[in-house]
Amino acid sequence: MKIFLLKKRTIFIFFTFFILFIFSICYFSRSILLASNIDTKKVSSEFINNINNIFNSNKKVAYLTFDDGPSPSVTPKILDILKEENIKATFFVIGKKVDEHPEIVNRAYKEGHYIANHSYSHNNSILYKDTSSFTSEIQKTDLAIGNATGIKDYCSHVFRFPNGFMSNVYKDKKNEYVKLLPNIDYTYIDWNALNKDSEKKYTQKQLLDNLISSSKDKNTLVILMHDTKDVNDSSLVLKDSINYLKSQGYVFKNFYDINN
Numbered sequence: 001m002k003i004f005l006l007k008k009r010t011i012f013i014f015f016t017f018f019i020l021f022i023f024s025i026c027y028f029s030r031s032i033l034l035a036s037n038i039d040t041k042k043v044s045s046e047f048i049n050n051i052n053n054i055f056n057s058n059k060k061v062a063y064l065t066f067d068d069g070p071s072p073s074v075t076p077k078i079l080d081i082l083k084e085e086n087i088k089a090t091f092f093v094i095g096k097k098v099d100e101h102p103e104i105v106n107r108a109y110k111e112g113h114y115i116a117n118h119s120y121s122h123n124n125s126i127l128y129k130d131t132s133s134f135t136s137e138i139q140k141t142d143l144a145i146g147n148a149t150g151i152k153d154y155c156s157h158v159f160r161f162p163n164g165f166m167s168n169v170y171k172d173k174k175n176e177y178v179k180l181l182p183n184i185d186y187t188y189i190d191w192n193a194l195n196k197d198s199e200k201k202y203t204q205k206q207l208l209d210n211l212i213s214s215s216k217d218k219n220t221l222v223i224l225m226h227d228t229k230d231v232n233d234s235s236l237v238l239k240d241s242i243n244y245l246k247s248q249g250y251v252f253k254n255f256y257d258i259n260n
Contacts, residue, residue: 060251061251062223063254066225067225074233090254095121096120105149112256115156119141134180192220
């Protein structure tokens, strides 16, 4: 009788681990498939359309986005916090910094974060020199990301203009060059909430208050922060920001979830 019970328990444990193993394989395969369907040169029109209409949703979704990295002093700290909180974000990277710190981008990609495009130089005089230079800045950044992640023909499909498309900096050029984005399978996105971490020096409380104020009475949020410490270090207020957004009922997603 004891032998029978022992065998029964062993079979149950084995069966449980087998089910968990199969589930893990399926989940991992789905994640890889999802990434591979988006990160290559061709992407669905549905994805582009949903990016373009992201602010029209009535769902309480928060997309954390970080610009101007990677930086060895801040990006790993942000990745640690996001991992601890089980949140996936979107990083708008500068191509030349990707070439300098490919291991950080590789880590972010492997941990499920969306690696998006913020130009190669982040230098307006280069970016807007002519149409060829504009597209080259985007394509060179994709090449740098592809080299860092090991993804051949990487294309993020999502571009963020330095200073944002909405700003008046080089506005005429932006209005002209934005029409080139569909030709390279791209769209662009700005933000509708921010903590103003790149504008001037703030205390951690002020950074959080800026986020609270800018996100008030909004459903879907695309939140601008920076993973550098050129002015402020947003990693120091990231946990408090996440806790506040959770308290307001927001669900966290990144651009891999854009079709869901």
